[in-house]
Amino acid sequence: MAHNGAVNDLDPPAASPDSPLASFAALRTSEGRALLDEVRGSEPAQELAVATRLRREHPVGLVSAALGQARLRQRAAAKFGAADAAEMFFTPNGVEQSTRASVAAYRAARFGELGVRSVADLCCGIGGDAIALARAGIRVLAVDRDPLTAAVARANAETLGLAELIEVREADVTEVDTAGYDAVFVDPGRRGGRGRIFDPESYSPPLSWAVQAALKAPLAALKVAPGIPHEAVPTEAGAEWISDAGDVKEAVLWFGTGEAGSVRATLLPGPRTLLGRGLPDPAVRPVGRFLYEPDGAVIRAHLVAEVAADLDGGGLVDETIAYVTADSATATPYATVYEITDRLPFGVKKLKALLRQREVGVLTVKKRGSAVEPEELRRKVKPQGPHSATVFLTRVQGAPTMLLGHPVTAPEN
Numbered sequence: 001m002a003h004n005g006a007v008n009d010l011d012p013p014a015a016s017p018d019s020p021l022a023s024f025a026a027l028r029t030s031e032g033r034a035l036l037d038e039v040r041g042s043e044p045a046q047e048l049a050v051a052t053r054l055r056r057e058h059p060v061g062l063v064s065a066a067l068g069q070a071r072l073r074q075r076a077a078a079k080f081g082a083a084d085a086a087e088m089f090f091t092p093n094g095v096e097q098s099t100r101a102s103v104a105a106y107r108a109a110r111f112g113e114l115g116v117r118s119v120a121d122l123c124c125g126i127g128g129d130a131i132a133l134a135r136a137g138i139r140v141l142a143v144d145r146d147p148l149t150a151a152v153a154r155a156n157a158e159t160l161g162l163a164e165l166i167e168v169r170e171a172d173v174t175e176v177d178t179a180g181y182d183a184v185f186v187d188p189g190r191r192g193g194r195g196r197i198f199d200p201e202s203y204s205p206p207l208s209w210a211v212q213a214a215l216k217a218p219l220a221a222l223k224v225a226p227g228i229p230h231e232a233v234p235t236e237a238g239a240e241w242i243s244d245a246g247d248v249k250e251a252v253l254w255f256g257t258g259e260a261g262s263v264r265a266t267l268l269p270g271p272r273t274l275l276g277r278g279l280p281d282p283a284v285r286p287v288g289r290f291l292y293e294p295d296g297a298v299i300r301a302h303l304v305a306e307v308a309a310d311l312d313g314g315g316l317v318d319e320t321i322a323y324v325t326a327d328s329a330t331a332t333p334y335a336t337v338y339e340i341t342d343r344l345p346f347g348v349k350k351l352k353a354l355l356r357q358r359e360v361g362v363l364t365v366k367k368r369g370s371a372v373e374p375e376e377l378r379r380k381v382k383p384q385g386p387h388s389a390t391v392f393l394t395r396v397q398g399a400p401t402m403l404l405g406h407p408v409t410a411p412e413n
Contacts, residue, residue, distance in 0.1 A: 021148045023065040024089070028155060031058065035066040040086065042070055080128070087159050089152045094126035097191060099223070102268050103242055103249050104132035107221065111183060112136045114219060114257060120178040122186045122213070123205075127153035127166070129185060134165035142168045143176050174205060183256075184217040186210040190225055200224065200232055207232070211253075219256035226251045226300050230263075238262035243297035245269070251300070265301040265334070272333040274298060279305035285315030285325065287343055287396055290410075291403060292324040292335040293366070307334050317403075318395045321369045329410035338390060338405040346370075346400035351391065352381040354404065359385030367393040370400065 026032050035058060042050050047067060054063045072090035080088060080101045099107075107129070111119060117138060121130045124142035126149060133140045134157070142157075144150045150170035157166040169176070178184050188203035188210055190196060200207035207224065211234050214220030226241055226248045233239045238259035240252045245268070263276035282305050292314070294307050299322045308314035311326040329337050344350050355363065363383040365374035370393035377393070392403040 020091075021151060023061060024148060024151055024155075026059075026062050027065055027069060027089070032062060032066065035062060036069060039066050039070045040073075042067065044071075084131075084160065088126075089155045089159070090126060091148060091152055093191070094149065094152060097189075098125055098128040099132075099187070100244055100249055101128065101132065102244050104129045105135070106242070106266070106268055106271055107185075107252065108132040108136040108138065111138060111185075111219075111221070114183075116182040116219060118181045119183045119185050120176065120181040120217075122173040122176065122178075122184065122210075123188055124153055124168070125149060125187065127156045127168070129187065130166050130168075131156065131160060131162060133185075134162040138165070140166045141176075141178075141181065142166055143171050143173050144168075145170065145172045174209065178213070178217060181217070183219040183221070184213055185221050185223070186213060187223040196225075198225065198227065200228060211237075214253070214255040217256065219254075221255070222253040224251050224253060226297075230302060236260050238264070239301070240264045240266055241297040241301040242266045242268065243295055246295060248296035248300055263301050263303065265295065265297040265303050267295055267297060267333060270333070274301075274303055274306055274334050276301065276303050277306055277309075279309055281305055281316070281319070282308035282324065283315045284317070284319050284397060285313070287317055287340060287403065288313070288325045288327040289340060290326050290329050290408075291317070291338045291340050291392065291405060292326065292332070293338065294322055294324065294335045298334050303334075307332060317401075318369065318397055321394055323368060323392065323394060329408055331410040337408050337410045338392075339408045340403050340405040341389075342402075342404040343396070344402045344404070346372075346393070346402055348377065348380050351377075351402055351404075355381055355383050355385075355389070358387060358389065360387050360389045361385040362388035364388070364390040365393065366390060369393075369395040 051063055051067060072095050073085050076085040076090050076095045119133050119138055119140050121140050121142045124130050124144050127142055130140045130142040142153050147170055150168055154168040157163045188205055190203055197203060210222050214222055228251050237253040237255050238257055242249050264273050266273045294304050298307060304322050308324045311330050312328050314324050314326045317323045317325050361384050363378055365377055372393050389404055389406055394401055
């Protein structure tokens, strides 16, 4: 069983000259590096012409590998930044499953703050977390059992000048002795042949194994899917949900930090961290002048009550909906604030008439507790005009409701 999932859709025998491992090795020759430089920045529309030209002078397989790597580098730029992505190596699944560089850097900084100087990075993938740890001055043992994945991780450490701090080992993570390392980091595979895996015990390796590995270490962090049920979080762990620019990226279970049972939501950039205080659910109240949309990490961490408690008279619009309302605007990094101008019972014709009256041509549709698809609604109301607005499709005290408004910048206290 591969402990971080398959890394490539192609799987001929490793000894085959056409295997992914052989193709990758060819890319690291002088001819391969020259080809990578030549195809850098090639547009998809130009790819056929570029391939035809290059195949006159280079092996067909090498040209295909170079063009494939160029496409992967372009995709990876959003995750790793243009500068690093242009030099690193990737696999298709490696791009998809790697930790975003900003998130990896935040976690590496937290390891450093906890006094960690060495980490065993189990299921390291193409090395995204190992790179961040090494850049934070932490020595890393990066382990993956897949030969191609390990080769790519090793190449990335070398390419970015971090080989002295990162040792890449091709091995089964369940057989690696992590004694002697200050901390263990485990990123189990959460994708299978049918897509995402939601059952933590179906991770590769299972969450139960990762927890046992964490408990043996002085300090540990386990990366898990942000949808992990709170009841699946071990009592020995503190749980952290992380978002980047508003998108929830992952959850992390921390062991050995002295915060067992704690819950936190961390928002990047920043970082801004909201700690759980064990508050009861906020009361439901009438919709006020302002609506607060908590960040996704706050919602996943079940910390909406903490946001509401820091507002003047904050409460929920519905007991099942994570929208908070208040009569005044209060600056908070943990929610986006909207001024509500209209409240209507759900109805397409009513909304269309109101938008026409307000000359709204740019309509942002947000929904929570509604089955209506935003694009379908936008198509039906046909917004036209010079103004913009946001409509929330939700429930207010159980009734399907539309709230119309616009984002505002709340004054600092």
